[in-house]
Amino acid sequence: MRIEADFECGNAIVEQVSDTEAVINIRPDSNAQYFQWFHFRVTGEAGKLRTFTLANAKVASYPHAWNGYRALASYNGTDWFRVQTCYTEGKLTIRHRATQTSTTYTFFVPYFEAQREQLLDDCAKAGERRLIVNTPNNRPVEMIVFGNPNAKRKAWVIARQHAGEPMAEYCIDGLMRRLADGQDELVKQLFEADIAFFCIPNVNPDGSAFGNLRANAAGIDLNRDWKQGVEPKSVEVGAILRVMEAEGVDFFYDIHGDEASQYVWLVQPHAELIVEDNKPLQEGMETFVRERYAEYGPDPIYDIPANENDPLPKPADTGMAIDYVAWRFKCPSLIVELPFKDTIGADTTIDSLLAAGCEAFGRDSVEMIAEVLLGK
Ligand SMILES: [Zn+2]
Known part of the structure; x- marks a missing residue:
């Protein structure tokens, strides 16, 4: 799979990536230490179960906020749905089997x-x-x-x-x-x-x-x-x-x-x-x-x-x-x-x-x- 975040409101630093698993860090704010917002697009063959691990979730601005949180995903940028997300051992893990070849994952619906x-x-x-x-x-x-x-x-x-x-x-x-x-x-x-x-x-x-x-x-x-x-x-x-x-x-x-x-x-x-x-x-x-x-x-x-x-x-x-x-x-x-x-x-x-x-x-x-x- 390919992961991109180099566009408006994008935020993901890809540390490791295979066809089905990725380790990602969230980039801190410009000239500051705050972070929690993430937003990235994944391209790859449809139908595969993929795992995205946000490795630095534990040191985000509000780590307790990950408990009970579910990430949002969309194929078309208009219709958004929640995907399986869990926060354990300081890492936020998103698991999703996309039915299309391009999927965006985000902290919340972006406003451009x-x-x-x-x-x-x-x-x-x-x-x-x-x-x-x-x-x-x-x-x-x-x-x-x-x-x-x-x-x-x-x-x-x-x-x-x-x-x-x-x-x-x-x-x-x-x-x-x-x-x-x-x-x-x-x-x-x-x-x-x-x-x-x-x-x-x-x-x-x-x-x-x-x-x-x-x-x-x-x-x-x-x-x-x-x-x-x-x-x-x-x-x-x-x-x-x-x-x-x-x-x-x-x-x-x-x-x-x-x-x-x-x-x-x-x-x-x-x-x-x-x-x-x-x-x-x-x-x-x-x-x-x-x-x-x-x-x-x-x-x-x-x-x-x-x-x-x-x-x-x-x-x-x-x-x-x-x-x-x-x-x-x-x-x-x-x-x-x-x-x-x-x-x-x-x-x-x-x-x-x-x-x-x-x-x-x-x-x-x-x-x-x-x-x-x-x-x-
Ligand atoms: Zn505020």
Whole structure:
């Protein structure tokens, strides 16, 4: 067989390969030590049982997250299915008998630059497309402004600060396409209430294209680069913050993926940063997701073992965007974490939060945001 990963969002270093067995290492992020994202294409005779061993899984960023995880595969890049995967003795082993000659294996359904371009192009018909900054590797970080750009209140939605979390981009894709729908009654109400939406589908396009898990090209974890009173180290966060300062922020929603949990969960800003008036609004968003989604689960932070490679910092100044925004703009601020693992939906749909499920979650998120901003 032949294994390739030298393409957009590819990540696999092939150490050994025969016709049926391969030993692969996951490449660390550019200029950083994070890794977990993998994505590679295998070509070979159909019908053979093949084994792919990810040898360095034990020293990935979230090794405990491999437990209960199943890799995704596709023959056509559109239809994805789970394949037999097990994590034992520090190695992740994927076994699959492909029925076709070319198969892609991945950590999660990828979201490519071409999809982003199509989204921005489609949404530019309803909103205003703006360039925020070109990255050091000359990829644009772009935004669509929906509604009156000079509206009284401005809701910001960003996705994919972490490069290898494509579910976040599927989610914001669904959300943005709903905002672009001129016939949607709720969206009309939001615009009539003088609320505009500033949406950035991918904050970290370099990292996404490289097949990184978290970092940008310079090795910076963007969601630890929002330090209170400190100039951001990254070009991407620095540029977004300047636009936020110029425009104002009245609501902030940051979309992520979570490696470990098999459910959707929300990250609230650090409690001491939430101003009194916003406490019921923050709680309301938790209630919205809990009541609507069978896939909802509570914040698992305290279940994570203390010896993790990337422990969440405890003080209020975490460098996370939600904390920074809650501190600086005193507005409601929230992270949603969508799972890499297979979920079970309310109608017992298995794997209910693959690409289409994440898009639907994004469309529904408009309702959650409307509850906060319209006071319903
Ligand atoms: Zn993330």
